[in-house]
Amino acid sequence: MAVMAKEWRRLVRAHGTPWMLAFYLFGPILLAAVSLRGASVATPGIQQRMHLVGLQALGNVGAGQLVLLALWVPWVCGSLMAAEFEERTLEPYLAAGGRLAGLVAGKWLAAVAFFSLVLLAGLPAFALPFLLGGVNWTLLGRTLALEGALVMAAAGLGLVVSALGRRVAGTALVALTLGLVLTLGTGLAAGLRTTAGPFTDRDLKLLLMSRMPTPEELQADPVPKWLFSNPLVGLNSALSQPAAQAALGLPGAGVPPVFRGFSLWHVQVAGGAVAGLMSLLMGLALLALRLRLRVPAVMVRRRMRKGVVARGA
Amino acid sequence: MIRVEDLLLAGGGRPVLVNVTLLVNSGQIVVVQGANGAGKSLLARAVVGLARPHAGRVTIDGMDVRRFRARRMIGYLPQLPGFYEDLTAEENLRLYASVARIPWRRRKQVVQDLLELVGLGALSQQPVGRLTPGQRQRLAFGRALVGDPPVLVLDEPLTGLDAAGRQDVAHLLEELAGMGKAILVVTGDPDGLPRHLLMRLSDQTVKGGEVA
Numbered sequence: 019m020a021v022m023a024k025e026w027r028r029l030v031r032a033h034g035t036p037w038m039l040a041f042y043l044f045g046p047i048l049l050a051a052v053s054l055r056g057a058s059v060a061t062p063g064i065q066q067r068m069h070l071v072g073l074q075a076l077g078n079v080g081a082g083q084l085v086l087l088a089l090w091v092p093w094v095c096g097s098l099m100a101a102e103f104e105e106r107t108l109e110p111y112l113a114a115g116g117r118l119a120g121l122v123a124g125k126w127l128a129a130v131a132f133f134s135l136v137l138l139a140g141l142p143a144f145a146l147p148f149l150l151g152g153v154n155w156t157l158l159g160r161t162l163a164l165e166g167a168l169v170m171a172a173a174g175l176g177l178v179v180s181a182l183g184r185r186v187a188g189t190a191l192v193a194l195t196l197g198l199v200l201t202l203g204t205g206l207a208a209g210l211r212t213t214a215g216p217f218t219d220r221d222l223k224l225l226l227m228s229r230m231p232t233p234e235e236l237q238a239d240p241v242p243k244w245l246f247s248n249p250l251v252g253l254n255s256a257l258s259q260p261a262a263q264a265a266l267g268l269p270g271a272g273v274p275p276v277f278r279g280f281s282l283w284h285v286q287v288a289g290g291a292v293a294g295l296m297s298l299l300m301g302l303a304l305l306a307l308r309l310r311l312r313v314p315a316v317m318v319r320r321r322m323r324k325g326v327v328a329r330g331a
Numbered sequence: 332m333i334r335v336e337d338l339l340l341a342g343g344g345r346p347v348l349v350n351v352t353l354l355v356n357s358g359q360i361v362v363v364q365g366a367n368g369a370g371k372s373l374l375a376r377a378v379v380g381l382a383r384p385h386a387g388r389v390t391i392d393g394m395d396v397r398r399f400r401a402r403r404m405i406g407y408l409p410q411l412p413g414f415y416e417d418l419t420a421e422e423n424l425r426l427y428a429s430v431a432r433i434p435w436r437r438r439k440q441v442v443q444d445l446l447e448l449v450g451l452g453a454l455s456q457q458p459v460g461r462l463t464p465g466q467r468q469r470l471a472f473g474r475a476l477v478g479d480p481p482v483l484v485l486d487e488p489l490t491g492l493d494a495a496g497r498q499d500v501a502h503l504l505e506e507l508a509g510m511g512k513a514i515l516v517v518t519g520d521p522d523g524l525p526r527h528l529l530m531r532l533s534d535q536t537v538k539g540g541e542v543a
Contacts (some may be wrong), residue, residue, distance in 0.1 A: 019429070020425075020426050020429030020430060021426070023429075024415065024418065024422070024426050027418060027422065028415065028417055028418065031417055032417070105413045105414070105415065105416060106409070106411055106412070106413025107413045107414065107415060109376070109381050109407075109409055109413075110407065110409060110412065110413065110427070110471075110474060111427075111430065112380075112381060112402075113379045113380070113381060113402065113405065113407035113409075114402075114403075114407070114427050114430045114431060114474075114477070114478075115399065115402045115403035115430055115431065116430045117399075
């Protein structure tokens with residue numbers, strides 16, 4: 019708890035209170051949403067179109083937040099452990115009887131709590147699609163669940179990277195690069211790999227999340243499995259529901275055969291939580307290893323036998 | 332209180348300290364002097380359980396220093412004390428007070444008392460990044476005293492201090508020893524430090540010694 023409170027203070031001081039973000043976002047978005055909602059009520063004919071725009075806006079806002087989090091969280095968390103080495107605070111903490119597990123868990127929890135607050139502060143951004151219509155609480159909940167899972171996993175990933183290096187700049191950059199690869203790199207690579215030629219309409223639509231591929235299309239040209247590590251693909255699946263697809267004139271649910279029987283977004287939410295936990299454990303193990311990796315005793319004894327060092331009195 | 336037996340320690344891939352034997356009883360101040368690179372800081376780190384000896388053992392009050400309970404009995408002042416620069420002096424000490432499991436109701440008072448003791452009472456709300464090296468050293472001394480540990484291991488405690496600060500620390504050490512604490516000081520320059528015994532580490536080898 020002590021480490022968590024300390025990290026919380028540091029995060030808030032370094033990045034500002036997330037409520038400030040909400041303050042900036044809330045006013046203009048609410049104003050735009052209310053005026054659009056008013057227009058849709060006043061003109062019944064355009065209500066259906068407003069619903070479609072609302073669904074599209076939800077996808078866009080969700081995707082924007084996912085990309086932002088996928089880059090911001092690793093960038094911040096990628097420096098947490100390295101900062102302990104750089105500021106020489108790890109040894110006093112351990113010497114004072116602090117536990118490594120407490121340190122890693124405290125940092126992870128503080129990061130997750132901070133970015134959860136960022137998510138809450140970003141809620142006003144959803145006011146626009148919500149008030150336009152066509153968006154229900156389930157879709158909003160799925161989007162937020164995905165974003166929460168991404169925060170947990172990305173925080174764990176950042177911690178692991180930060181435990182591997184001693185320089186904040188280096189580890190933060192590596193973590194940011196990993197975030198970039200996961201969100202944008204995998205999508206781009208999928209597009210290039212699928213066709214090994216011209217970028218097809220299907221690839222483009224998949225990347226832009228305008229639709230999921232149909233089962234027939236997937237059968238003919240399966241999506242690479244590693245693409246499902248991309249949170250944007252999860253968002254696409256989370257937001258694809260029969261009613262919405264029918265309204266948008268899209269084909270039926272395109273859950274890939276490998277995940278047939280349960281929705282993909284469930285996999286990503288559960289996977290994110292597990293990945294977060296696993297990363298946490300890995301970070302702990304890595305740090306412990308770093309501290310215990312000393313010159314092997316056998317090497318020292320060999321040198322002593324050779325008489326490199328004389329024994330003292 | 333501090334017992335070091337036949338310690339073998341390596342640094343940079345070579346043995347630095349060999350066969351170090353040392354005993355510091357309660358109420359004693361033992362100063363270990365050595366040249367640069369002689370292994371003073373490595374010895375201090377081993378005594379607090381941060382450096383893993385290749386042979387021999389370190390015990391605090393009969394308990395192996397690798398045990399959690401033993402480590403909680405030690406106050407450690409490292410050679411280059413690091414702090415959370417963007418937190419205030421008080422916030423830094425409160426973190427360590429929490430690690431030392433001081434009840435939260437008493438924490439604020441304990442930290443304030445320690446800051447007063449090391450002469451930083453007026454700077455308690457100052458971010459550590461804005462403190463001078465001497466003030467940081469005082470704060471590090473305060474951190475070593477959090478939780479009132481019965482054993483103190485101090486690595487170059489006078490670094491960065493002015494004449495008055497050195498005198499303050501010297502008096503404080505005498506006072507702490509009088510309270511029954513076992514104090515091990517490693518330094519390159521023992522002038523001005525109170526002590527009951529002075530040991531020397533020579534280059535590459537160790538003159539082991541024992542204080543009864």
